[in-house]
Amino acid sequence: MKLPPKQKICPVCKKEFELSSDFFHRNVTRCDGFAALCKVCDNVRKNILHRKYRARRDEATSVKREKAKRAAKYHYDKSDYKCSVLTCEAKAQHLHHVDYDKPLDVVPLCEVHHQGIHFPRCNLDAA
Numbered sequence: 001m002k003l004p005p006k007q008k009i010c011p012v013c014k015k016e017f018e019l020s021s022d023f024f025h026r027n028v029t030r031c032d033g034f035a036a037l038c039k040v041c042d043n044v045r046k047n048i049l050h051r052k053y054r055a056r057r058d059e060a061t062s063v064k065r066e067k068a069k070r071a072a073k074y075h076y077d078k079s080d081y082k083c084s085v086l087t088c089e090a091k092a093q094h095l096h097h098v099d100y101d102k103p104l105d106v107v108p109l110c111e112v113h114h115q116g117i118h119f120p121r122c123n124l125d126a127a
């Protein structure tokens with residue numbers, strides 16, 4: 001006689017599932033060979049962790065960016081500069097950072113060319 005399939009209760013959603021790879025991710029490090037959480041809850045948890053990690057990384061970048069901007073503003077007066085694009089005669093309106101780790105490494109650019117760098121898909125040079 002075939003044994004009935006084992007059941008396992010997911011500790012998060014409290015639902016009972018058949019202990020198989022249909023409902024649980026395989027996890028060889030666990031005694032029953034499957035993850036503790038059901039697939040649905042496992043995915044939700046992973047998404048949350050991922051989002052948290054990404055949010056933290058974005059935050060770190062924006063802190064760096066703000067610092068770099070402040071440093072550049074303090075050291076340079078952008079009204080002294082023209083746009084770095086050779087064919088452009090416009091006044092610089094932005095001090096573009098190539099690398100936020102180098103706060104004083106800036107490229108003065110006009111609004112249009114600065115946008116062009118950050119959103120290279122709209123080909124503003126062609127206009």
Ligand SMILES: [Zn+2]
Binds near residue numbers: 037038040041042
């Ligand atoms: Zn669950």
Ligand SMILES: [Zn+2]
Binds near residue numbers: 094096097118
């Ligand atoms: Zn920029």
Ligand SMILES: [Zn+2]
Binds near residue numbers: 109113
């Ligand atoms: Zn320009």
